[in-house]
Amino acid sequence: MTTPDPMTDEAKRLRAAQELLDERPRPDVRARVLRAAAESAHGHRVDKTTRRAPSERAARRWFEWRPMAAAGATAVAILAVGIALRVERETSNEAPAAPSMSTPQPPAAAPATAASPAAAPAAAPPATEPAVQSPARMQAPAAPRAALRRQAAPVNPDDWLRRIVELRRAGKATQADEELARFRAAFPNVNVPADALK
Amino acid sequence: MQVRDDSCQSEADESLMSRFAGGDVLAFEQIYDRHERAIYRFLLRSVHIPAVADELLQEVWMSVIRYAPNYKPQALFTTWLYRIARSRLIDHWRAREPEVLERLHEPAGSDCDATLMDVVPADASAQPEVQAMDRAQARAFVAAVEDLPAAQREAFLLHVDASLTYEQIASITGSGAETVKSRIRYATAKLRTMMQPWRDSA
Numbered sequence: 331m332t333t334p335d336p337m338t339d340e341a342k343r344l345r346a347a348q349e350l351l352d353e354r355p356r357p358d359v360r361a362r363v364l365r366a367a368a369e370s371a372h373g374h375r376v377d378k379t380t381r382r383a384p385s386e387r388a389a390r391r392w393f394e395w396r397p398m399a400a401a402g403a404t405a406v407a408i409l410a411v412g413i414a415l416r417v418e419r420e421t422s423n424e425a426p427a428a429p430s431m432s433t434p435q436p437p438a439a440a441p442a443t444a445a446s447p448a449a450a451p452a453a454a455p456p457a458t459e460p461a462v463q464s465p466a467r468m469q470a471p472a473a474p475r476a477a478l479r480r481q482a483a484p485v486n487p488d489d490w491l492r493r494i495v496e497l498r499r500a501g502k503a504t505q506a507d508e509e510l511a512r513f514r515a516a517f518p519n520v521n522v523p524a525d526a527l528k
Numbered sequence: 529m530q531v532r533d534d535s536c537q538s539e540a541d542e543s544l545m546s547r548f549a550g551g552d553v554l555a556f557e558q559i560y561d562r563h564e565r566a567i568y569r570f571l572l573r574s575v576h577i578p579a580v581a582d583e584l585l586q587e588v589w590m591s592v593i594r595y596a597p598n599y600k601p602q603a604l605f606t607t608w609l610y611r612i613a614r615s616r617l618i619d620h621w622r623a624r625e626p627e628v629l630e631r632l633h634e635p636a637g638s639d640c641d642a643t644l645m646d647v648v649p650a651d652a653s654a655q656p657e658v659q660a661m662d663r664a665q666a667r668a669f670v671a672a673v674e675d676l677p678a679a680q681r682e683a684f685l686l687h688v689d690a691s692l693t694y695e696q697i698a699s700i701t702g703s704g705a706e707t708v709k710s711r712i713r714y715a716t717a718k719l720r721t722m723m724q725p726w727r728d729s730a
């Protein structure tokens with residue numbers, strides 16, 4: 331690389347002459363150029379500011395996203411409530427039919443079914459015992475599960491016998507016989523009165 | 529006379545340009561103040577009219593701002609800057625003085641006596657003369673520089689005022705380093721001849 335020769339007389343003369351004449355551009359040129367530079371760099375400056383204060387940037391980002399987060403949380407809450415209500419409604423629709431359609435279960439039968447939910451659907455028809463046998467029902471909210479527990483709980487033998495007697499008086503002998511068979515299985519040691527037998 | 533440390537100067541320029549590309553306006557202000565007058569003088573010597581030089585100076589720096597994102601720190605900033613300035617000058621001449629463009633590509637000594645360097649020896653007593661230069665002499669010397677053929681003037685100014693090497697000037701002007709060297713020699717010889725009456729009177 332060849333560097334300028336500082337000892338060249340003409341180079342010295344040129345520099346001396348230019349220093350003496352002190353030639354400068356108009357000041358407004360500088361002002362215009364610097365203004366254009368500032369405008370050009372404006373977008374970058376914002377980024378630099380945010381780079382210097384990461385916590386501030388995080389806070390700003392949180393404020394920007396907060397409405398969306400709130401909306402999302404609200405939607406999830408509404409969905410959860412909707413699911414809970416639907417489950418409860420389904421359970422309550424089935425609950426009134428349970429005492430009439432299904433006979434009271436023997437005390438040992440309910441725990442056995444609950445202990446082996448996978449095997450239960452094969453043991454009993456889903457139409458009559460879905461609330462206890464379905465695994466989804468096992469995760470039902472507290473209120474429906476309490477209803478299920480009440481349904482599966484052993485009933486009073488006297489009430490059960492009284493219902494059998496009512497069935498016979500109503501002329502529903504077949505149904506009364508089925509109920510009696512279940513009663514005997516559940517309470518083998520209880521004496522059955524005569525009006526429940528005929 | 530001010531002699532710059534080219535290596536340190538260039539590094540600082542490139543660092544400042546990188547900072548400006550990242551949005552630092554103060555870095556641009558520094559680099560502008562550092563080169564404003566040299567670029568202005570280069571333009572003024574080339575077009576002779578201060579108002580035109582002002583206009584071109586603004587265009588040069590607007591180009592620097594526009595092209596800053598494309599600037600690669602590997603390139604010497606001064607070379608890049610003068611290449612932009614030369615491009616603006618060529619645009620100016622193409623629009624207003626097309627004949628100057630033709631002279632920019634003339635051979636080194638086409639307008640100059642081939643034996644000029646021999647008949648006009650270097651002036652050994654130049655230093656006191658330079659020190660004693662008055663305003664009239666300064667104007668006369670600057671006018672002599674402006675009267676140089678375009679290619680010689682360009683090479684001389686880039687070498688003397690912008691402190692660029694022959695190779696750097698060659699890369700800016702698109703000519704060979706030897707051609708640049710010849711142009712500078714012819715320019716120097718011509719300036720000696722033109723300033724001879726001033727020396728005689730002194």
